[in-house]
Amino acid sequence: MEIVQIVGLGFIVTLLILIIRTQKPEFAVQLSLALATIIFLLVLGKINLVIGLIRDLADKANVSQMYLNTILKIIGIAYITEFGAQVCRDAGEGAVAGKIEFAGKVLVMVLAIPIIALVLETIVKLLP
Amino acid sequence: MGLDILFKIAGVGILISVIHTALKQAGKEDMAQLCTLAGFAIVLLWVVQLLGQLFTTVQGVFKLF
Numbered sequence: 001m002e003i004v005q006i007v008g009l010g011f012i013v014t015l016l017i018l019i020i021r022t023q024k025p026e027f028a029v030q031l032s033l034a035l036a037t038i039i040f041l042l043v044l045g046k047i048n049l050v051i052g053l054i055r056d057l058a059d060k061a062n063v064s065q066m067y068l069n070t071i072l073k074i075i076g077i078a079y080i081t082e083f084g085a086q087v088c089r090d091a092g093e094g095a096v097a098g099k100i101e102f103a104g105k106v107l108v109m110v111l112a113i114p115i116i117a118l119v120l121e122t123i124v125k126l127l128p
Numbered sequence: 129m130g131l132d133i134l135f136k137i138a139g140v141g142i143l144i145s146v147i148h149t150a151l152k153q154a155g156k157e158d159m160a161q162l163c164t165l166a167g168f169a170i171v172l173l174w175v176v177q178l179l180g181q182l183f184t185t186v187q188g189v190f191k192l193f
Binding site: 013023026030041048075076077 | 130131133134135137138140141142144145148149164167168171172174175178179181182183185186187189190191192
Protein backbone atom coordinates (compact mmCIF):
# COMPACT_ATOMS: atom_id res chain seq x y z
CA MET A 1 0.00 0.00 0.00
CA GLU A 2 3.02 2.29 0.23
CA ILE A 3 2.69 3.14 -3.43
CA VAL A 4 -0.54 5.00 -2.73
CA GLN A 5 1.19 7.03 -0.02
CA ILE A 6 4.11 7.81 -2.30
CA VAL A 7 1.96 8.84 -5.23
CA GLY A 8 -0.24 10.99 -2.96
CA LEU A 9 2.81 12.64 -1.46
CA GLY A 10 4.23 13.19 -4.94
CA PHE A 11 1.04 14.90 -6.12
CA ILE A 12 0.77 17.16 -3.07
CA VAL A 13 4.37 18.29 -3.20
CA THR A 14 4.23 18.74 -6.98
CA LEU A 15 1.31 21.13 -6.55
CA LEU A 16 3.23 22.97 -3.82
CA ILE A 17 6.19 23.21 -6.19
CA LEU A 18 3.96 24.72 -8.86
CA ILE A 19 2.79 27.39 -6.42
CA ILE A 20 6.30 28.26 -5.35
CA ARG A 21 7.87 28.08 -8.81
CA THR A 22 6.08 31.21 -10.04
CA GLN A 23 7.34 33.37 -7.19
CA LYS A 24 10.66 31.84 -6.15
CA PRO A 25 12.07 29.20 -8.56
CA GLU A 26 15.05 28.42 -6.30
CA PHE A 27 12.76 27.14 -3.52
CA ALA A 28 10.94 24.96 -6.05
CA VAL A 29 14.18 23.21 -7.00
CA GLN A 30 15.05 22.60 -3.35
CA LEU A 31 11.58 21.24 -2.67
CA SER A 32 11.76 18.81 -5.58
CA LEU A 33 15.22 17.72 -4.40
CA ALA A 34 13.86 17.07 -0.91
CA LEU A 35 10.92 15.13 -2.32
CA ALA A 36 13.16 12.92 -4.45
CA THR A 37 15.35 12.18 -1.44
CA ILE A 38 12.46 11.31 0.85
CA ILE A 39 10.80 9.02 -1.67
CA PHE A 40 14.04 7.11 -2.10
CA LEU A 41 14.55 6.81 1.65
CA LEU A 42 11.01 5.46 1.94
CA VAL A 43 11.70 2.73 -0.64
CA LEU A 44 15.20 1.89 0.62
CA GLY A 45 14.04 -0.84 3.00
CA LYS A 46 12.68 -2.85 0.10
CA ILE A 47 15.93 -2.45 -1.86
CA ASN A 48 17.80 -3.78 1.17
CA LEU A 49 15.65 -6.93 1.17
CA VAL A 50 16.26 -7.53 -2.53
CA ILE A 51 20.02 -7.08 -2.17
CA GLY A 52 20.07 -9.41 0.80
CA LEU A 53 18.27 -12.07 -1.25
CA ILE A 54 20.68 -11.65 -4.16
CA ARG A 55 23.61 -11.96 -1.75
CA ASP A 56 22.20 -15.22 -0.33
CA LEU A 57 21.67 -16.65 -3.82
CA ALA A 58 25.22 -15.66 -4.76
CA ASP A 59 26.61 -17.39 -1.68
CA LYS A 60 24.65 -20.57 -2.47
CA ALA A 61 25.91 -20.51 -6.07
CA ASN A 62 29.36 -19.80 -4.56
CA VAL A 63 29.84 -16.87 -6.89
CA SER A 64 32.77 -14.87 -5.49
CA GLN A 65 31.87 -11.75 -3.55
CA MET A 66 33.99 -9.59 -5.84
CA TYR A 67 31.51 -9.79 -8.72
CA LEU A 68 28.49 -9.04 -6.54
CA ASN A 69 30.18 -6.09 -4.82
CA THR A 70 31.19 -4.61 -8.15
CA ILE A 71 27.67 -4.98 -9.51
CA LEU A 72 26.19 -3.36 -6.39
CA LYS A 73 28.68 -0.50 -6.61
CA ILE A 74 27.81 0.05 -10.26
CA ILE A 75 24.10 0.10 -9.43
CA GLY A 76 24.74 2.60 -6.63
CA ILE A 77 26.82 4.88 -8.83
CA ALA A 78 24.27 4.65 -11.63
CA TYR A 79 21.48 5.56 -9.23
CA ILE A 80 23.23 8.58 -7.73
CA THR A 81 24.33 9.80 -11.16
CA GLU A 82 20.77 9.55 -12.44
CA PHE A 83 19.47 11.31 -9.31
CA GLY A 84 21.87 14.24 -9.68
CA ALA A 85 21.49 14.54 -13.45
CA GLN A 86 17.69 14.51 -13.23
CA VAL A 87 17.57 17.21 -10.54
CA CYS A 88 20.00 19.41 -12.49
CA ARG A 89 17.95 18.93 -15.66
CA ASP A 90 14.76 19.89 -13.77
CA ALA A 91 16.47 23.05 -12.62
CA GLY A 92 17.13 23.85 -16.28
CA GLU A 93 20.86 23.09 -16.28
CA GLY A 94 21.12 20.57 -19.14
CA ALA A 95 24.88 21.08 -19.55
CA VAL A 96 25.59 20.33 -15.88
CA ALA A 97 23.39 17.22 -16.09
CA GLY A 98 25.36 16.06 -19.13
CA LYS A 99 28.65 16.49 -17.27
CA ILE A 100 27.36 14.51 -14.27
CA GLU A 101 26.24 11.69 -16.53
CA PHE A 102 29.62 11.71 -18.28
CA ALA A 103 31.42 11.44 -14.93
CA GLY A 104 29.10 8.60 -13.89
CA LYS A 105 29.86 6.68 -17.08
CA VAL A 106 33.60 7.06 -16.55
CA LEU A 107 33.35 5.83 -12.95
CA VAL A 108 31.28 2.82 -13.97
CA MET A 109 33.82 1.98 -16.68
CA VAL A 110 36.64 2.20 -14.17
CA LEU A 111 34.77 -0.24 -11.92
CA ALA A 112 34.09 -2.62 -14.79
CA ILE A 113 37.73 -2.89 -15.94
CA PRO A 114 38.81 -5.66 -13.51
CA ILE A 115 35.92 -7.85 -14.60
CA ILE A 116 36.61 -7.26 -18.29
CA ALA A 117 40.25 -8.22 -17.73
CA LEU A 118 39.16 -11.39 -15.92
CA VAL A 119 36.82 -12.36 -18.76
CA LEU A 120 39.56 -11.88 -21.34
CA GLU A 121 41.99 -13.98 -19.34
CA THR A 122 39.45 -16.79 -19.05
CA ILE A 123 38.84 -16.69 -22.81
CA VAL A 124 42.55 -16.79 -23.55
CA LYS A 125 42.93 -19.81 -21.24
CA LEU A 126 40.10 -21.57 -23.12
CA LEU A 127 41.80 -21.14 -26.45
CA PRO A 128 44.04 -24.14 -27.39
CA MET B 129 9.94 9.34 7.77
CA GLY B 130 10.59 13.10 7.61
CA LEU B 131 7.48 14.07 5.72
CA ASP B 132 7.08 17.20 7.78
CA ILE B 133 10.32 18.61 6.42
CA LEU B 134 8.73 18.75 2.97
CA PHE B 135 5.86 20.85 4.19
CA LYS B 136 8.21 22.99 6.27
CA ILE B 137 10.19 23.80 3.12
CA ALA B 138 7.01 24.57 1.18
CA GLY B 139 5.79 26.78 4.04
CA VAL B 140 9.06 28.72 4.17
CA GLY B 141 8.99 29.12 0.41
CA ILE B 142 5.49 30.54 0.34
CA LEU B 143 6.13 32.72 3.40
CA ILE B 144 9.30 34.15 1.89
CA SER B 145 7.61 35.00 -1.39
CA VAL B 146 4.78 36.76 0.46
CA ILE B 147 7.22 38.68 2.66
CA HIS B 148 9.29 39.56 -0.40
CA THR B 149 6.27 41.04 -2.17
CA ALA B 150 5.13 42.88 0.95
CA LEU B 151 8.54 44.41 1.59
CA LYS B 152 8.82 45.40 -2.06
CA GLN B 153 5.47 47.19 -1.85
CA ALA B 154 6.71 48.98 1.28
CA GLY B 155 9.64 50.21 -0.76
CA LYS B 156 12.33 48.29 1.19
CA GLU B 157 13.88 46.45 -1.75
CA ASP B 158 17.15 45.57 -0.01
CA MET B 159 15.36 44.15 3.04
CA ALA B 160 13.31 41.97 0.71
CA GLN B 161 16.46 40.59 -0.93
CA LEU B 162 18.05 39.89 2.48
CA CYS B 163 14.91 38.18 3.68
CA THR B 164 14.83 35.95 0.60
CA LEU B 165 18.48 35.09 1.15
CA ALA B 166 17.82 34.17 4.78
CA GLY B 167 14.92 31.91 3.80
CA PHE B 168 17.05 30.36 1.10
CA ALA B 169 19.83 29.63 3.61
CA ILE B 170 17.46 27.96 6.08
CA VAL B 171 15.91 25.75 3.42
CA LEU B 172 19.37 24.92 2.04
CA LEU B 173 20.43 23.78 5.52
CA TRP B 174 17.51 21.33 5.75
CA VAL B 175 18.00 20.06 2.20
CA VAL B 176 21.74 19.52 2.70
CA GLN B 177 21.10 17.55 5.89
CA LEU B 178 18.57 15.42 3.98
CA LEU B 179 21.05 14.87 1.13
CA GLY B 180 23.76 13.91 3.62
CA GLN B 181 21.43 11.32 5.08
CA LEU B 182 20.58 10.03 1.59
CA PHE B 183 24.21 9.67 0.52
CA THR B 184 25.30 7.90 3.72
CA THR B 185 22.35 5.52 3.39
CA VAL B 186 23.10 4.79 -0.25
CA GLN B 187 26.74 4.15 0.63
CA GLY B 188 25.58 1.78 3.33
CA VAL B 189 23.22 -0.11 1.06
CA PHE B 190 25.39 -0.35 -2.04
CA LYS B 191 28.71 -0.64 -0.17
CA LEU B 192 30.01 2.27 -2.23
CA PHE B 193 32.75 3.48 0.11
